[in-house]
Amino acid sequence: MNNLKLARFFATISKESKYVPNSGSYPLGYKVGAIHCGVKKNSTLDLAVLVSETPASAAAVFTTNKFKAAPVQVSRQILNDKNGKGISSIVVNSGNANAVTGKGGIEDALKMVDTVDSTLKNAPSSTLVMSTGVIGQRLPIDNILKGIPVALKDVGSSHEDWLRCAQGIMTTDTFPKLVSKSFEIDGRKYSLAGLAKGAGMICPNMATLLGFFVTDAPVTPGALSKILTYATDRSFNCISVDGDMSTNDTICAMANGAAGGEEISETSSQFSKIQDEITLFAQQLAQLVVRDGEGATKFITINVQDAQSYADAKKVASSIANSALFKTAMYGKDANWGRILCAVGYADADVNVLKTNVSFIPADGSAELKLLVNGEPEKVDEERASEILELEDLEIRISLGTGGGQEANFWTCDLSHEYVTINGDYRS
Amino acid sequence: MNNLKLARFFATISKESKYVPNSGSYPLGYKVGAIHCGVKKNSTLDLAVLVSETPASAAAVFTTNKFKAAPVQVSRQILNDKNGKGISSIVVNSGNANAVTGKGGIEDALKMVDTVDSTLKNAPSSTLVMSTGVIGQRLPIDNILKGIPVALKDVGSSHEDWLRCAQGIMTTDTFPKLVSKSFEIDGRKYSLAGLAKGAGMICPNMATLLGFFVTDAPVTPGALSKILTYATDRSFNCISVDGDMSTNDTICAMANGAAGGEEISETSSQFSKIQDEITLFAQQLAQLVVRDGEGATKFITINVQDAQSYADAKKVASSIANSALFKTAMYGKDANWGRILCAVGYADADVNVLKTNVSFIPADGSAELKLLVNGEPEKVDEERASEILELEDLEIRISLGTGGGQEANFWTCDLSHEYVTINGDYRS
Structure with missing residues (x-):
């Protein structure tokens, strides 16, 4: 047992150095960060935020598990109500999944959304919410609500900020999963950042699969939704650590258009180009989740x-x-x-x-x-x-x-x- | 590793004493046995035979795996050709699955059938054939064909003969799986014997699931086929060791009517009674396979x-x-x-x-x-x-x-x- 723990420790160090980047090329118009607010018992980061400077298009693919966690239900409702338009931020807590928590759990998730929106003076329902961790326990909601303004004050756009954000969504992951890249369409440079967590499911820390892509390209909500479904089908839906699908699995995308250019719709000539870029990118991110599979040696x-x-x-x-x-x-x-x-x-x-x-x-x-x-x-x-x-x-x-x-x-x-x-x- | 082997050894002894019967109540009109003919490298039993004194009704449920082993293809053809009537015997070799062996493999399986039939002076195609063990290698067919007459001479109807037959179909199983029981329908006593093997799949010994039920009740082929499908759906198709389904999985049934009485068809009043008896019996046998699951402690x-x-x-x-x-x-x-x-x-x-x-x-x-x-x-x-x-x-x-x-x-x-x-x- 001690040998195994030691082996896992060294494997972690070697994976960190292999798969965690030292720098990145991040999309314009986003600020991110994470703090410890008191969901996890140790003092590691447990509350991550991602803020777009302007309201963005957004889309998400949610777990098909029938026991959908409260944040999944709430985020899905918000995206439906707003037709994927005018989403400004994402808030994620790690350490508690807010799943199988009944009506109280839904109220907690809504409070997280409201607190982000009021702190940022967003229009109502401009924030998506996600949770990952233990299931069947209520969130320490006071800690989270107190933490949100603190986290939102401490955001930035440096590589270190993005890395901190990726660390903030980890549960049993052995390394943060962060990728970024820039690409050109019709001579204009766009950037993509991606964060993910997931390493099989460990209870009490049932390690949900969460993934985020954010870009500064201008993409319509309809096109973004189509691209996300296509890319997820060929990336996060093509990986298997142990075949189980959690109550909280969520992959979402935001496009704020901060890099300028013509808006890309499903009929644009640039549509298939950006779809291919995001799909390759999603595969890269999904592969990191497999590399961090519990006990994986291959x-x-x-x-x-x-x-x-x-x-x-x-x-x-x-x-x-x-x-x-x-x-x-x-x-x-x-x-x-x-x-x-x-x-x-x-x-x-x-x-x-x-x-x-x-x-x-x-x-x-x-x-x-x-x-x-x-x-x-x-x-x-x-x-x-x-x-x-x-x-x-x-x-x-x-x-x-x-x-x-x-x-x-x-x-x-x-x-x-x-x-x-x-x-x-x-x-x- | 040595501790694990030791633990497995003791687990085997304790399972043997718990799940292998010391006596039984076997159906009339069957003789069974097994010998070592030289398929397995060690000298354990590797050729089992089961002979009905009179031609019997027979039915089988085969693997749905697309890579069907040669004996599966041959036995299925025989049952189809004969409409489940006039089956006199079953021959099984363990140690080699005769799977993914091309045309030569089909010829080998047919030779096994022919040799049993000619030795017993059966009508042609009166024998079902099964194999379990390594896949992708041709059978040592000469050893098997030489062994068949020896095995057929050495059959009997005692508890020891049935136990030997159950041992003859084992590969990685840690104990032979044999059950028997008697029951009454309309005041007439019938008996059932069941044999099975299977313990997850280990390559090169890919441990196929094989199961046999034989009864001395008189059942029409149509009724027997219906009963077997119903019973298998609620027994062997309701167990899981590791979720994999092999190229050789076969569950078959024979009914020779040696206990006398009116023939039972799908419309007989006794149909549901015997279906229930066989289903409960099949569940008992299937549960033994789970108990012998590889490394199972629960x-x-x-x-x-x-x-x-x-x-x-x-x-x-x-x-x-x-x-x-x-x-x-x-x-x-x-x-x-x-x-x-x-x-x-x-x-x-x-x-x-x-x-x-x-x-x-x-x-x-x-x-x-x-x-x-x-x-x-x-x-x-x-x-x-x-x-x-x-x-x-x-x-x-x-x-x-x-x-x-x-x-x-x-x-x-x-x-x-x-x-x-x-x-x-x-x-x-």
């Missing part, structure tokens, strides 16, 4: 090709990514094509069993290792397989041989002893 | 009540039973209603979130422990919860509060360090 890309449809390709990829047997084999560094094939076979998708191919694509750029060709097993060079499986990153490519030509990517991690330790033994 | 019954439909109740139960987070919480003896609720919430079924109840039903008959009442968390007595979770057996009762009144049961085990060790570390 980062696995599952690439499914030649399916009849994108949906079929995704079903097969998801079936593999969620197979406990496959995930333990990866942890054991075992070139077990049987388990991969098995998971392909029970997915609800068209497969040509006589034309199915399975290969390992090594992360170091060396030649692929074929495991199954046209439904027949290859004689596998076990030494070569071991070499490939020693690397942290691995891509598994499956061709379903249907002639449909459709493709999907999915990202997952392995299932380790440490996962069981974190999720089963945390009381000891 | 046996968990999930009882979902007040669903809109049986299908909905089963979906919710299955969602909980397959949640890695729930299963690790059970291993950690943690009364984590949040994870249960979460799995309820993402199942594709009607749920009244304001009327959902969750309770622990202790195995020792003491009072239930309410965790969630009408969607609101109870103050849980942690000491009482710990007491309940110390027991090997536990029932979790969930009421969905829909007013539909439908109910389903599901059986599962926990997810332990040992599961990861068995499935990830077996090469070390």
Whole structure:
């Protein structure tokens, strides 16, 4: 147990240095920050705020879990009521999910919104609210309401402010997940920032998946909503740590237009360009969540090709990514094509069993290792397989041989002893 | 590692003594046995046969995995061709699944059928064939074909013969799964014997789920097929060790009528009586498979009540039973209603979130422990919860509060360090 804790500590340090940026290129017109207000018992950051200098377009994708947390219900209502227009800020507390908390929980979430709006002199209902942490307990709402004006005074737009904001939404995450980039459309520079949290679910800290994208591009609410759905489908909905979906999962986007330029609608010529940029960006952010999967020692890309449809390709990829047997084999560094094939076979998708191919694509750029060709097993060079499986990153490519030509990517991690330790033994 | 192996060894001994019967009440007109013929490298039993003295009705439910093993394809064809009539025997090899073996594999399976039929002077295609074990390798078919006449000479109808037959189909199972019982219909005594194997999938020994029921009641093929589907839906399709479905899964039934009496068809008055008997029996056998789940330390019954439909109740139960987070919480003896609720919430079924109840039903008959009442968390007595979770057996009762009144049961085990060790570390 002590060895495991030590190993996890060192893994954390190494992940921090690998995946947390030292600088960034952030969108104009946003200020962010985070403080400790007293939700978490230790003194770590637990209240994060993000403020746009001007009211922005906003969109969100919420959990489909039937037990929707209070902040999910409240934020969804606000976005509906305002048709995704005039959203100025986001407030997030970590340490308590405000889920399964009844009417009182809804009132608490509304109070958080009202306090942000009145402090900033926003129009009413201009703020989205999110929570992550323990479920079934009421928020320490007084601490939060007292903290909000303090947090809002302490916002800024430096790299350190963004990093602090990303830290403020963490629960069991071992490192803050923050990405940023700039890109050009028609000669104009736009920037994107993304923050996320999530590392499987640990109760009492049920670690929700939260993700935020904010840009200074001018995008209509309708276009932003379409882009977010498309990007989420191909990023946060294509990752699996343990297959469970929490009561609080929320991915949201804001576009304030601070960088100027013509407003981008669904029919604009720039629409597909910005959709592609945001999708790639969302994938980058989602992959960080997988890298921080509880007890993860491997980062696995599952690439499914030649399916009849994108949906079929995704079903097969998801079936593999969620197979406990496959995930333990990866942890054991075992070139077990049987388990991969098995998971392909029970997915609800068209497969040509006589034309199915399975290969390992090594992360170091060396030649692929074929495991199954046209439904027949290859004689596998076990030494070569071991070499490939020693690397942290691995891509598994499956061709379903249907002639449909459709493709999907999915990202997952392995299932380790440490996962069981974190999720089963945390009381000891 | 050595401690784990030792623990598993002692767990095996204790399971053997608890779940393997010392005697039985077997159906008339069957002879069974098993030998070592040389499929497995060690000298354990690897070829089992079951022979009915007269041609019998037969039915089977096969894996829905798209990569169907050769014996699955061959047995299905035989049952189709003969409309489930005139089946005299079953032959099973363990140690090699004859899966993903192409045309040669089909030929091997057909040879096994032909050799049994010619040795017994059966009509052609009177034998069903099954295989379990490594996938992707051709059978050592000569050893098997030489072994078949030897095995068929050495059959009997004693308890020891039935036990030997159950041992002959084992791969990674830690104990043979054999049950038998007698029951009366209209004053006539009938008997049932059941054998099963399965303990999660371990590659290279991908441990298929196989199950057999044989009875001396006279049942038409149509009625038997209906009964088997009904019973399997409520037994083998209601268990989960790790959620994966193999290329070889097969549940089959035979009814030879050796006990006499009027033939039972779908319209007979005795139909529902024998269907209920076989269903209860199938549940008993399926539960043994869960008890032998890889690394299992807990046996968990999930009882979902007040669903809109049986299908909905089963979906919710299955969602909980397959949640890695729930299963690790059970291993950690943690009364984590949040994870249960979460799995309820993402199942594709009607749920009244304001009327959902969750309770622990202790195995020792003491009072239930309410965790969630009408969607609101109870103050849980942690000491009482710990007491309940110390027991090997536990029932979790969930009421969905829909007013539909439908109910389903599901059986599962926990997810332990040992599961990861068995499935990830077996090469070390």
